[in-house]
């Protein structure tokens with residue numbers, strides 16, 4: 547019996563959404579290269595492209611964005627659920643809990659193409675609003691829907707910070723949303739697919755995806771990578787830290803390695819240059835110097851095994867430069883990836899995807915008698 551530990555090299559669906567060439571370091575959404583999309587498109591356009599299959603016309607974009615913007619208003623029961631959680635609650639848990647709360651109203655959920663396409667912009671708006679509300683809750687602040695704007699990134703940042711940030715910060719947020727929007731079928735997307743293959747509703751399926759995203763081997767890696775940099779403290783400590791923790795301590799270098807890429811993750815360089823252009827003070831420049839030194843040491847040691855820096859290596863520094871604390875990093879990833887989760891779930895169900903029900907090979911005891919009363 548062939549067991550695939552970690553489902554490595556198991557193909558669970560056909561897809562027209564995302565193409566990855568792990569040997570050459572190529573990533574495309576619907577045929578468009580990630581560099582082109584990150585440079586030239588808004589997140590709304592990219593989300594539309596992934597979910598609907600083509601970039602939107604001007605009218606299509608106006609209608610899609612209109613629903614997204616309206617959905618920055620949250621129902622009071624969701625705001626109450628967020629308020630009921632402790633102020634120091636893990637922000638991603640707040641996000642997940644709010645999505646579970648939304649699912650309480652999804653009694654007659656349909657996966658028809660029309661229903662999915664109508665639901666998608668509502669969910670994207672709700673995701674940004676929930677995350678902004680969760681962030682403000684962590685700061686002891688109330689959530690107010692932001693003024694309607696022409697950009698998802700701008701509305702999300704104004705809702706989070708209570709003010710419209712400067713243009714280069716909005717552009718960086720937009721780029722990061724695009725970069726994390728999809729990546730084929732990693733653990734979180736697979737979790738969403740498993741849930742939606744039972745025809746569960748979209749909010750619950752996203753909550754399942756969030757649960758899978760949170761671990762440090764997946765979405766939590768940006769936070770884990772960033773914490774390495776702060777632990778190192780100064781660039782001149784990097785070599786000693788690397789030797790003690792990674793070489794002798796045999797710890798994993800976080801933000802390095804990938805199941806699919808055997809070379810540089812193409813998103814990494816974009817995050818690196820974003821972080822470099824946004825770094826505004828000595829503390830942020832210091833983090834960058836540490837990361838660059840650690841990148842060199844990591845590549846020297848691990849590239850012969852095909853282990854290179856992934857997207858999470860520099861994204862945390864970019865998020866910090868945008869203005870978010872480390873406790874927000876995994877949730878920012880979840881916000882972007884909501885678009886990819888929706889696209890993959892609807893593609894799977896529409897293409898007649900069956901309920902996911904794998905098997906396990908039984909290797910336990912053969913039939914046996916229960917021990918007598920006294921032995922229990």
Ligand code: ACO
Pocket residue numbers: 552732762763764765767797798799800801802803804805806851853856857858
């Ligand atoms: N540091 C040190 N060694 C590593 C690393 C790393 N970051 N990644 C893999 N390895 C080594 C393993 O120790 C193992 O060595 P061995 O064969 O001598 O035992 C070998 O490479 C294969 O590792 P696996 O865990 O089997 O590889 P897998 O494909 O299952 O894991 C993963 C991929 C989980 C991403 C892994 O590289 C890792 O743990 N990286 C650190 C966490 C991280 O950055 N995750 C983010 C991934 S990208 C994303 O989710 C957006």
